[in-house]
Amino acid sequence: MSDTHTYSTSVEWTKQKRAALSSAFLPTIEVATPPQFPGGHEGIWSPEHLYTAAAEVCLMTTFLSIAEKAKLAFKSYKSEAVGTLEKMEKGMLMTKIHIKPTVVIDDESQMEKTVQLLEKAEKYCLISNSMKTEVTIEPIVLVK
Incomplete structure (x- = not known):
């Protein structure tokens, strides 16, 4: 096993304070500002x-x-x-x-x-x- 590994992700803003988090060969998940902050969203990974x-x-x-x-x-x-x-x-x-x-x-x-x-x-x-x-x-x- 190599001594160095890299893990790449991408975030694309979708609307409001929400985005799509993705990485090659992995499912995309919705992410957002948590509801405790102004404009934050319930029910979405923060x-x-x-x-x-x-x-x-x-x-x-x-x-x-x-x-x-x-x-x-x-x-x-x-x-x-x-x-x-x-x-x-x-x-x-x-x-x-x-x-x-x-x-x-x-x-x-x-x-x-x-x-x-x-x-x-x-x-x-x-x-x-x-x-x-x-x-x-x-x-x-x-x-x-």
Whole structure:
């Protein structure tokens, strides 16, 4: 694998404070100013949502890779994330992202290992490591 990768996107303004976000071979999604800002729109992905989601998705993909290498058998993975936008001296900043990953396993003896792998995924998540924003996790492991 190469040491350098690039990811290209395009944004095209459509109307009001809305645009189409696209990338070759990916579905186009509508993006907009969030409703908390003047002229913002409800029900459309905003930069703040995408920023929060980038950290959340990276945690999951990093966990999946680490869990595979560690041969961890798990039944499911899901998460919820909250990104906090705050007014600071420098202006509005995304100051925190808190992610609650939930992993379901069927072997209780694997609970500690699962938590450790989630924590390792947090440590090695390349998107979180690239952000100035504080990213924290609150792992939940369920046995079913």
